[in-house]
Amino acid sequence: VDKAENKNLSMYREHILELWKHPENYGAMAERTHEARGFNELCGDDIVIQLQVVEGRVKNARFTGTGCALCFASSSMFTEKIKGLGVEDILKMGSQDILRLLEVDIHPARIKCVLLPLETGQKALKGQR
Numbered sequence: 001v002d003k004a005e006n007k008n009l010s011m012y013r014e015h016i017l018e019l020w021k022h023p024e025n026y027g028a029m030a031e032r033t034h035e036a037r038g039f040n041e042l043c044g045d046d047i048v049i050q051l052q053v054v055e056g057r058v059k060n061a062r063f064t065g066t067g068c069a070l071c072f073a074s075s076s077m078f079t080e081k082i083k084g085l086g087v088e089d090i091l092k093m094g095s096q097d098i099l100r101l102l103e104v105d106i107h108p109a110r111i112k113c114v115l116l117p118l119e120t121g122q123k124a125l126k127g128q129r
């Protein structure tokens with residue numbers, strides 16, 4: 001790992017920590033049409049994703065709950081990313097889409113932390129809780 005790469009990594013880590021302390025889209029939403037809870041028993045992350053779907057598109061997305069820095073960063077970025085997207089497109093999203101958002105290498109043991117928001121959001125869109 002050269003110096004520039006190192007700097008990039010710590011910058012991304014800072015971004016993740018920042019989103020943990022000040023997450024985007026955190027808090028309950030009265031206008032929700034879909035909602036699901038996701039639990040990651042490996043880490044203890046316990047989140048609820050709330051979505052407002054209007055005419056097949058996500059108009060607003062929020063999350064609540066408790067989780068580690070990776071889970072919160074991923075939840076923040078996921079809820080931000082899916083605003084305006086069609087339900088079908090979100091259901092097609094996979095792990096690579098989320099890993100690309102975070103732009104940092106995730107240890108395999110922590111992958112569930114990062115993917116929990118996507119899994120929970122897709123669960124909500126399928127009408128599961």
Ligand SMILES: [Zn+2]
Nearest residue numbers: 043045068113
């Ligand atoms: Zn976690």
